[in-house]
Amino acid sequence: MDCYTANWNPLGDSAFYRKYELYSMDWDLKEDLKDCLVAAAPYGGPIALLRNCWRKEKAASVRPVLEIYSASGMPLASLLWKSGPVVALGWSAEEELLCVQEDGAVLVYGLHGDFRRHFSMGNEVLQNRVLDARIFHTEFGSGVAILTGAYRFTLSANVGDLKLRRMPEVPGLQSAPSCWTTLCHDRVTHILLAVGPDLYLLDHATCSTVTPAGLAPGVSSFLQMAVSFTYRYLALFTDTGYIWMGTASLKEKLCEFNCNIRAPPKQMVWCSRPRSKEKAVVVAWEKRLMVVGNVPESIQFVLDEDSYLVPELDGVRIFSRSTHEFLHEVPVASEEIFKIASMAPGALLLEAQKEYEKESQKADEYLREIQELGQLVQAVQQCIEAAGHEHQPDMQKSLLRAASFGKCFLDRFPPDSFVRMCQDLRVLNAIRDYHIGIPLTYSQYKQLTIQVLLDRLVLRRLYPLAIQICEYLRLPEVQGVSRILAHWACYKVQQKDVSDEDVARAINQKLGDTPGVSYSDIAARAYGCGRTELAIKLLEYEPRSGEQVPLLLKMKRSKLALSKAIESGDTDLVFTVLLHLKNELNRGDFFMTLRNQPMALSLYRQFCKHQELDTLKDLYNQDDNHQELGSFHIRASYASEERIEGRVAALQTAADAFYKAKNEFAAKATEDQMRLLRLQRRLEDELGGHFLDLSLHDTVTTLILGGHNKRAEQLARDFRIPDKRLWWLKLAALANLEDWEELEKFSKSKKSPIGYLPFVEICMKQHNKYEAKKYASRVGPEQKVKALLLVGEVAQAADVAIEHRNEAELSLVLSHCTGTTDGATADKIQRARAQAQKK
């Protein structure tokens, strides 16, 4: 293990940099890297290569091939490039490949070379052609920046929500900038460009000249610039072989370095870990790689092959035809433990554990040493942390073993950090496997989060691994397994060579009733692929019928949607489908459909009642529902028709309908109403006043009140008003007029069919006791007592009651006896009662 730090290279006193191999590349590259456009996605993402045949003067006749590999060199896709010349390639944050063409069109491909979409960077770009382009990442997503042939910049900060922004002009710019980059500051994207000895910063509105703080004199041109992963720092490489490193605002210099190489470097990228004090830049030339920082020395590597640098959050990946390496600053924990002759607690603990395995008593000595310093907790933590940063499983294991060993001597060491590290490393080792080829470091993994990692596995169609990880980490089903299965199913439906039945069955077998899986989403995807039948089959598995409806509508299966909506019991949904159907079908078919769905029919009827009265009529017509048709016209006769002729006509239609419905009563009543309406109209014409729309009863009353007794009688005869009603009516009307004379005449016209008590009552109501008494005498015996009481003849009432020997009447009279005035009467009744009881 003494040689463990052999690949550690010190940069000054405080930091080490190490480079280790991730994969030995097994890709069968047809072209040299330097002849290709290369794009490698950060976070161990895929690599895209496209032979750059357009750069040379003589355009090759053979079409180039776009190839996509995993980071371990496994081929993912390969397709013949048939579109126009490509200027730049780049990966978006969603791992979509953006290919910027010379004409400003951006073609978007998936990880597996599937074409997704394309968009244009605007007319100006189209006219002036693309000179250079960069794909960059911000917190909003992935952006594209373009330098046109007119030396103008156009950019979009987020290709997912395309908004083109044309940057201001650099005054007097006559040639292409020697180098440029995008900067992101305060959520705004800037462009920094170098022209000769000058630097310009473009924001949305202005172009300003900037000067890096403390820049060495004598610079006549900037050859290369590099912005750090987080946009915090900037490095500039000048034609004097001088490197300036500072903040992205250029206002603060961190350090400078003179490498004395004047050849322009091929690539320059930052290499620093988050929260590390060390800042370093990696510069690559054809055959040489140099790590420079805040010290006069640098670390140099020889490059045997053409290599390509990929900046990462915490280091740099370097890949070439045969290898794929990772260069980074050695993390503090590892440094503490592995530095030669380190006495850090972690180092001692690791040593103790090794001795323990050798069954040597030295183990105890080391342990004691740590414990005496009270640093055992720290030691365990260090070992756990260092394990995370190791790439080799063997080393991870020995560090974890040491941690576990140290934990035994601690009373209360919370186990979760240890357990979590074990889990994380297991996941990391699994995805680093060259079959999978995602070489994430621990820090990158934590930054990326497990959810995004799972998404990326799904994107690579590594469903079984993703599911195993979910199960291993015990993620809740909804976020974990179900989500992945749903994705799998969405992929499955795209397999056009498998029959609908088989796909549907396979999906159902896998998914079953897994919670959180929406069959309707999968079906929507199937429909998106043009597989309507499969979509319908899949929808059958959707337990919530309501969820099926929107898709069914989209697929124009409206009738099925209707029955599903009805099944869901959600009437709003039913309405939605109905309104769809109404527009989709012709009227006849629509009504027929409704006929088979009574619930929908009644809903639609309700709708029509409020919105479309005419449709309602058609509905009744179609069903030969004459009864309802009749009702409909009746309603129309007073609600929508204004003129009397229209009203009568509506009534006539109603009457006809009622006859058809064999509802003679309603038909007759309607005809009567027609007669009455016409008559009322005539009355209004002849007598003036208001008659229309009065009920028959009120019409007659109005006539009597107006003194048109003859007319009233005539009307009563015409409409066969029963005697009883007529008497009640006349009684009320005459009393209202206080025409007592006429009332008396009327009462004597013949024997009253309603008796005479009502006469008494109505007179009393009008406070005419005198008239009331007249009628009281004519009231029949059974109501006599009541009548007498009404007119206040208590004593007389008592006599009649006693005569009738009616107990109820006696009590009634008694209850009317008040205090002193009727004292005698009350006694009389009591006596009569007593007598009655004796008998």
Next chain:
Amino acid sequence: MDTSKSNLFYACEMVLEEEGIYGDVSCDEWAFSLLPLDVDLLSMELPEFFRDYFLEGDQRWINTVAQALHLLSTLYGPFLNCYGIGRCAKMSYDLWRKLEEEEDSETKGRRPEIGHIFLLDRDMDFVTALCSQVVYEGLVDDTFRIKCGSVDFGPEVTSSDKSLKVLLNAEDKVFNEIRNEHFSNVFGFLSQKARNLQAQYDRRRGMDIKQMKNFVSQELKGLKQEHRLLSLHIGACESIMKKKTKQDFQELIKTEHALLEGFNIRESTNYIEEHIDRQVSPIESLRLMCLLSITENGLIPKDYRSLKTQYLQSYGPEHLLTFSNLRRAGLLTEQAPGDTLTAVENKMSKLVTDKAAGKITDAFSSLAKRSNFRAISKKLNLIPRVDGEYDLKVPRDMAYVFSGAYVPLSCRIIEQVLERRSWQGLDEVIRLLNCSEFAFTDMTKEDKASSESLRLILVVFLGGCTFSEISALRFLGRERGYRFIFLTTAITNSARLMEAMSEVKA
């Protein structure tokens, strides 16, 4: 997938879209489902439910009911025993179960707080709702109309020139003591209360300064409050007395009782005819006609025609539509001589077994259902045998809410089912109610339940319930040691039912 989306009104969105303002408005849903009107009364405040469902066959509110049940079960845990009767009850219940299944509800592990839930369709018992109410709260509703738990007392009650809006619930101590009482007791109770109040006021005589201070600071406010309430209710009582103790009202009640008991039908019919001829009140006349129809299994054809003719002559021809509505809802029908009970049943069973129509999507049948009231009444003993005077002060049974003449059918059904914990032995009643397909029981094991929760019963009235029914069940609760909670689509009474069915000129 955003499931809440499905509840947003698609139809609304579409209308907004058609109007071209969809982009300018933002939609949100206010799940307004339950309004607590009192400690034991939840209302959905959907008075339109009755007409929409029972007349138009519109099932849109069923979802709302199911949602309300769902809300209650998420709040109070699962319901242990569920009973129900009626088509709407069944549909609401089924839909609610579906909602529960779809949402892997967190309620599963919850301790149930509600032991029983009973769903009842209004059309199971129209009779009770059609009767004049005589318990105080019902009477106040019939006379002044309680709206959303509060009532407007006019100047004749407040004895000032202003109207006063008063909340009527258990908070009002005076009201709480009289709300369930038969009206004949109320006045006596109030005057007793007044005397007590006076006595309490009088105590201040002979108090020393300290006691007086105490009295003023602690008791006086309460007394004044009580005083105010007391005078209000006395005012209300007087106003009711003025209207209701007239001879007319006595006769009306007498006729109602005669109809319920089924004697002197001819006399009652004549009374109704006279009622119509004299244009006493269109709503009242209609109510009596319906009561006659339901208790008698429909009117005999001659009366059916003549009463309708009279009614049209008195109140206007547009009521032809009212009658068509009433017939459709089964409230006012004609006796069909050939239509035997079995024939009707055949039709019914054919209708319900027609599976093609779907689980809950049966056509709303306009088939006039026979009410079979007389037979049911006999079976369930709804008319108590009278031996001597019925003491309304100390009620024996639920009949007290109708002066001892009639036990509300709805309440009797609930009582019987709760007693048996199922519909067992009530087959004949179910058959007579035409509800063979729509009576259900759903029991769960009761080991989880505390005995306390088993006493708690949620009664759901679909289509509205009356204060008389609430009073009757409160009485039953006191007798049997249950605690009833009421959930209704709206508070109703006879006038509201009739108005819902009436066609009025705009």
